[in-house]
Amino acid sequence: MAPGILSVEPVVAKNGVTDGINNKTTLNKPSKEHDIILKTFRLLISDLCQQFNGGHPGGAIGMAAIGIALWKYVMRYAPHTPDFFNRDRFVLSNGHTCLFQYAFLHLAGYRDMTMDQLKSYHSKRWDSICPGHPEIEIEGIEVTTGPLGQGVANAVGLAIATKNLAATYNRPGYDVISNHTWCMIGDACLQEGVALEAISFAGHLKLNNLTVIYDNNQITCDGSVDLTNTEDVNTKMSACGWNVINVEDGCYDVGGIVAALERARASTDKPTFINVKTIIGLDSAVAGQAEAHGAAFGVDDVKRMKQAYGFNPEEQFVVGDEVRQFFSELPSRGEQVVSRWNELVDRYARAYPDIAQNFQQRLDGKLPSHxxxxxxxxxxxxxxxxxxxxxxxxxxxxxxxxxxxxxxxxxxxxxxxxxxxxxxxxxxxxxxxxxxxxxxxxxxxxxxxxxxxxxxxxxxxxxxxxxxxxxxxxxxxxxxxxxxxxxxxxxxxxxxxxxxxxxxxxxxxxxxxxxxxxxxxxxxxxxxxxxxxxxxxxxxxxxxxxxxxxxxxxxxxxxxxxxxxxxPQLKHTRRDGVAKGAYVVQEDDDAQLTLIGVGAELSHALDAATVLRESKDILCRVVSFPCQRLFEGQSSEYKRDTLRRHIGIPAIIIEPYAPNGWERYANAGINVKRFGHSLPGPEAYKYFGLDVNSIVSKVQDYLMRIREDEALKGEFVDL
Amino acid sequence: MAPGILSVEPVVAKNGVTDGINNKTTLNKPSKEHDIILKTFRLLISDLCQQFNGGHPGGAIGMAAIGIALWKYVMRYAPHTPDFFNRDRFVLSNGHTCLFQYAFLHLAGYRDMTMDQLKSYHSKRWDSICPGHPEIEIEGIEVTTGPLGQGVANAVGLAIATKNLAATYNRPGYDVISNHTWCMIGDACLQEGVALEAISFAGHLKLNNLTVIYDNNQITCDGSVDLTNTEDVNTKMSACGWNVINVEDGCYDVGGIVAALERARASTDKPTFINVKTIIGLDSAVAGQAEAHGAAFGVDDVKRMKQAYGFNPEEQFVVGDEVRQFFSELPSRGEQVVSRWNELVDRYARAYPDIAQNFQQRLDGKLPSHxxxxxxxxxxxxxxxxxxxxxxxxxxxxxxxxxxxxxxxxxxxxxxxxxxxxxxxxxxxxxxxxxxxxxxxxxxxxxxxxxxxxxxxxxxxxxxxxxxxxxxxxxxxxxxxxxxxxxxxxxxxxxxxxxxxxxxxxxxxxxxxxxxxxxxxxxxxxxxxxxxxxxxxxxxxxxxxxxxxxxxxxxxxxxxxxxxxxxPQLKHTRRDGVAKGAYVVQEDDDAQLTLIGVGAELSHALDAATVLRESKDILCRVVSFPCQRLFEGQSSEYKRDTLRRHIGIPAIIIEPYAPNGWERYANAGINVKRFGHSLPGPEAYKYFGLDVNSIVSKVQDYLMRIREDEALKGEFVDL
Structure with a gap:
């Protein structure tokens, strides 16, 4: 066995895996071993949603068997070393089913994810690590998801990262990078453009280290997916360069799912799409319906489910010993994976000291100091x-x-x-x-x-x-x-x-x-x-x-x-000025006005200042303002010294964008408040009054107007 | 023949149309009739780009035969009645090839599109109707395109419009709406998410009145499409519920293209995707290369092309009599279509007076007056x-x-x-x-x-x-x-x-x-x-x-x-206040401050004003500010009377958004400048300091601060 490869007990697929299309969902009975896990998990999710009468129970419940397959049998990770570098990455692209992930992180032994934390889902706790969608800051969460389709594309990025590191650093016998990326998606992700773009690209790149697991429950908020999508998904994925595997019974057939996942990991040529038929909100009164998606099932129905499962309907959040036992090996198994990998990297460092040094720098996340x-x-x-x-x-x-x-x-x-x-x-x-x-x-x-x-x-x-x-x-x-x-x-x-x-x-x-x-x-x-x-x-x-x-x-x-x-290359621009967000490029203690120039139009401000001084006897300071957020980070003294508005010198911002937000820094603006126009660049500047001549006359106009109406200085004037 | 249906001379396809995949581009010789048209068109495009040494010649040149097929043989439209209601709609989703459309509009006899206007492409003329991408304001242009993928989705909308009108208004023997939508796309549109979403949806809707014509030249800016996309496009389209037709030789085989287009129009069950193999920048020195995409070919190469075509290399913008003759019938043919349709609608109005009245209202673009x-x-x-x-x-x-x-x-x-x-x-x-x-x-x-x-x-x-x-x-x-x-x-x-x-x-x-x-x-x-x-x-x-x-x-x-x-439903809100963008909901002549509330948080502003008055002896006016742009349209008197900042009353904006832009209307803001947090709504308001208590204390704080530092009144303060 290659170093860094976790041993997994062999699991026999039970006719649950097919290639091709035309699935039927035929519900197998679960194996005895998994029956109690599935029931416990589904009730836990139901309870967690019920306590505050909200959340998304249906998807998480439908995917229970997939979760067992992933966290218990297939994924290589270490709950007590969550940032283990060569871990498999898991992305929950259908992020609203976050309880699925939180509950499996809890069961798998991630230390932060206590039962107490699980119960904070949808609570008033500001320090909850169970927000409404998974967030990257939480142990065991690789990326923040929620807006649909993003996770699929993130997963493609994670898989590219692995491929690039492996191609750069692995050496014969030393696969220091060998992790797989698993991405869970729902029907919606397959409709979002960003996912379709990423899927097409991943197929092109032949990312065989990427598996997308499709929770095919055929339900979205509006009802049946047939309302809006009747395409042949498998054929489409196949045309995009993906392997396609079907799992007929995704509700119970843990073995079938494991077999499919392992086949996906073994793919040599393409990314893999596993189409897993599931039932949203299985065993609830709204099973298979849109109502199971985004609302708790109701106290009575959760009790009914518990009775049907042989659980005590009055007890909540029950995770029995058998279930704890089932997952208990995962932390130590994970630590073994970590230590085997550490040993591998040590040997690698001795065998390839130069490349290993560079590798270590990447692990440390540092750029070369020079x-x-x-x-x-x-x-x-x-x-x-x-x-x-x-x-x-x-x-x-x-x-x-x-x-x-x-x-x-x-x-x-x-x-x-x-x-x-x-x-x-x-x-x-x-x-x-x-x-x-x-x-x-x-x-x-x-x-x-x-x-x-x-x-x-x-x-x-x-x-x-x-x-x-x-x-x-x-x-x-x-x-x-x-x-x-x-x-x-x-x-x-x-x-x-x-x-x-x-x-x-x-x-x-x-x-x-x-x-x-x-x-x-x-x-x-x-x-x-x-x-x-x-x-x-x-x-x-x-x-x-x-x-x-x-x-x-x-x-x-x-x-x-x-x-x-x-x-033009300007005389007084400075790279350390950029770091401050804004800085003075032309000072004049007697200035009547500050002209603020930005980016490509800073030279327009400088040229206008010259014309105003030489031809119109109007003295202007000029400020370059490349970045508002960096400027906001400066001291109020620096900000006032740069703009000098506090001593009554009005500032005019020159930028061919909508002025919105510049009102914070300027008293007037030479901006563009309508859509553009197809013209050669210099003509476009003229058309919109941002050439030097126009700026000069607008500045003169402004000075006249504020002389006539003092209150204008306190308002923002579009010139 | 059904009324409103244009007669088209029968065109025999020359083995140019196939179903399925695996095309090869085998260049046929063009028919004699089309040879001169194709050459003239290609040189015209080359000249138009060469005059200002810019623009996008390659795509337009590659699609020349497609244009002949569309404007001469297939599309039903009226150059002299460009807004004919039942016209076929044409969308150029690959909008950077706009010269393709401009030149065919010119040849087809659209009156505004003179040769003089054609020559204004990339010129300094502010009144050009040949901008860098097609714009809806121009006769014969249905939608503005340019950002890739948008046009495909627009075309789906146009086809839905037809379907909905036809299902609503057509009666047996009276197909008052029967137009087809044609959409031209390039390789790039097939990569953009928005197009992929729209394609999937159009397939679901079985829009058989929609045809997408794929200018398959296999070149994008970066080079070969193979750099980034190696999927099986035809199979993907087919999986999305589209008919797929291949045209092997899209450079010359006008007949084959016409046959494919007519087959598409005749589709009874699905939208149609016509995959037309072309060569970008055909016959230029950079034919088939990315360099043909976005730059003029150079004076010498254009001359060389002219020589090779048997044209005078010293002449530019040549459109010979034979070419004029070829297109000359189109305006009168179009007017026949229009008058046949007008007659049909007249008879329809007599046969179905009620529905026809409603139809006329739709034609007039008017809502019922009530x-x-x-x-x-x-x-x-x-x-x-x-x-x-x-x-x-x-x-x-x-x-x-x-x-x-x-x-x-x-x-x-x-x-x-x-x-x-x-x-x-x-x-x-x-x-x-x-x-x-x-x-x-x-x-x-x-x-x-x-x-x-x-x-x-x-x-x-x-x-x-x-x-x-x-x-x-x-x-x-x-x-x-x-x-x-x-x-x-x-x-x-x-x-x-x-x-x-x-x-x-x-x-x-x-x-x-x-x-x-x-x-x-x-x-x-x-x-x-x-x-x-x-x-x-x-x-x-x-x-x-x-x-x-x-x-x-x-x-x-x-x-x-x-x-x-x-x-809550508020007492002094007014629908006509919304029309003004902002208005006073609570006046107080002795107010020290104006609180500006927006949307869901207006009630927070009103409640805070009550607490400030009753508990803190601070008098506030309250302004509701639902729409900045509507407010901008008001007189400066109205604006000053509403805000009263000109008489020194500071305003505080209350809205849990980034403050950017509110600085125009307020002196300080109770806003949110970081990303949100997963909490129940009321808790989120507390967390970000936008509940009534927090607002009250921030307002007090602000009043104290401006008492201590007068200059602060002239700056925008984040509270």
Missing amino acids: WKTLVPSPESLSDKPMATRASSGLMVNPLAKAINSFVVGTADLSPSVNMAWDGKEDFQHPDLRTTCGINGSYAGRYIHYGVREHAMCAISNGLAAFAPGTFIPVTSSFFMFYLYAAPAVRMGALQQLQVIHAATHDSIGMGEDGPTHQPIELAALYRSMPNLLYIRPADSEETAGAWIAAIEAKDVSSIISTSRHKV | WKTLVPSPESLSDKPMATRASSGLMVNPLAKAINSFVVGTADLSPSVNMAWDGKEDFQHPDLRTTCGINGSYAGRYIHYGVREHAMCAISNGLAAFAPGTFIPVTSSFFMFYLYAAPAVRMGALQQLQVIHAATHDSIGMGEDGPTHQPIELAALYRSMPNLLYIRPADSEETAGAWIAAIEAKDVSSIISTSRHKV
């Missing part, structure tokens, strides 16, 4: 105009080339986003060399995600969630298409995952592609999203600062938002 | 607490029941969103009655979209785009999941389509589902999105106002954002 020296220095930067998307490549390419934590991908915009470095290798199944002439391997770290922005970001969350700091995923696309990806970007921020999004073509300056491609309102979303840095650098120097800030921010996601078009 | 009386009056409203999601149903259900312009759908949340009215009929293929026991028909107006939020909104855009005012689509889901749908909501707003989104569970008050389901930052997106009303009503009366405002706003989309939990 990483910052890889970012081009201020002195080395050209003074020629350059698109900040090009600057962005200039900064991250050497990092990505040298440091194998970086996994960089794009949603089919390689020629536009500049994220590909010299000599980069694609992450691809090596077979594609012969079948399609595509070069790459699983050791590659450049990912062609296809035109799948949403899956790209959700998969990157999975990569980042594999282990803290082991991967720094970078995604890239036009900024506008981060609206497609927004639910995944949000999930990354919510989980405090370090994912860096390189968003290009970030203002009306992107030009001819027109209003569908010109972001107006999107920055307002990302500036108000917690745990996320939205950074718009103004030139190469600020782009360096943006990447440094994003890499140093270990527990947030970042968007580095850059221009399609060339912008 | 519609507002269907909204429950203030007097009729209960004074008992009610969730605003329930109020939302109360308002729109009678409208939807009585007025057949309303097509209401949900992303699998019927039990939660209250959008289903008594006796509603589902929009379903009638066959589902027998195959799945699902009731419904194409005349039904309640749509179970499944867990496909993004497609739901994109399909609704298609419904709204069918003809102005013919449909008022209503979507529904939890507010948080409008982040999934955001790209489609944006496209609706951009196109000024009246789509109303009923978003429920809209704050941390939604409770136990936790941070994945609790919106924090999402309102900032929608409040800054142009052409969109984001309305948060506070009680039943304001919910009435929200629906009235949304229905009266003909050229914007709206989100009506409601609570999961019960809220």
